[in-house]
Amino acid sequence: MSRAQFITLEGSEGVGKTTNLEYIKQLLGNKSIEYIVTREPGGTELGEQLRDLLLGHKHTGMADETELLMMFAARSEHLDKVIKPALEKGQWVLSDRFTDATYAYQGGGRGIEMQRIKILEDYVQGDCRPDLTLLLDAPVEVGSERAGKRSAPDRFEKEQSDFFNKVRSAYLQRASDQPDRIKVIDASLELEAVKRQIDQIMQDYFKQLGIQ
Ligand code: TMP
Numbered sequence: 520m521s522r523a524q525f526i527t528l529e530g531s532e533g534v535g536k537t538t539n540l541e542y543i544k545q546l547l548g549n550k551s552i553e554y555i556v557t558r559e560p561g562g563t564e565l566g567e568q569l570r571d572l573l574l575g576h577k578h579t580g581m582a583d584e585t586e587l588l589m590m591f592a593a594r595s596e597h598l599d600k601v602i603k604p605a606l607e608k609g610q611w612v613l614s615d616r617f618t619d620a621t622y623a624y625q626g627g628g629r630g631i632e633m634q635r636i637k638i639l640e641d642y643v644q645g646d647c648r649p650d651l652t653l654l655l656d657a658p659v660e661v662g663s664e665r666a667g668k669r670s671a672p673d674r675f676e677k678e679q680s681d682f683f684n685k686v687r688s689a690y691l692q693r694a695s696d697q698p699d700r701i702k703v704i705d706a707s708l709e710l711e712a713v714k715r716q717i718d719q720i721m722q723d724y725f726k727q728l729g730i731q
Pocket residue numbers: 558559560574590615616617618620621622624625675676
């Protein structure tokens with residue numbers, strides 16, 4: 520049996536992460552894989568408090584570097600308390616966002632140099648990287664329309680389309696740089712068609728790992 524896998528789900532606002540996360544859980548369950556589900560920023564008590572600070576509106580003028588460091592502070596706690604212990608126990612980890620989001624939002628969106636993010640990634644994570652990343656991609660207008668139908672916008676959702684276009688480009692650039700790990704899913708299609716793409720990727724992945 521292969522070692523426990525670390526899978527992440529990424530995408531901009533309104534691309535259907537929550538719905539599709541449920542579907543991925545179902546696919547793992549069908550294979551009787553033991554897994555945990557978690558999210559970033561968050562996943563620990565301290566991380567969830569950092570999430571509230573990052574997404575809330577109390578600190579709207581937060582410096583970009585502060586935002587970046589808080590993302591990694593939450594991640595450090597998450598790795599230490601949740602992700603690494605689960606993987607060591609043989610449980611797969613399914614995380615709603617991880618470091619690709621930092622490259623996309625803080626790197627692409629805010630314009631922080633990617634090289635600086637890389638330094639923090641190496642420092643905080645050592646050699647821990649996701650094994651597989653599913654990137655739900657849709658044009659910004661599609662995502663914002665769906666996100667707009669939900670609850671009050673958080674500090675990121677308040678950004679303008681220019682910001683989200685940069686986020687999307689940064690995600691797609693990473694996917695084209697790392698095609699073996701990051702699989703792009705066309706999330707602008709109807710739900711059943713999105714699920715079919717996810718199913719195909721996951722079945723190929725299971726096959727690659729020798730999971731029947
Ligand atoms: P969500 O998980 O509900 O989509 O909200 C998390 C928000 O935080 C989302 O707007 C993306 C943002 N984010 C970053 O900017 N950088 C990060 O590293 C992570 C994990 C999330």
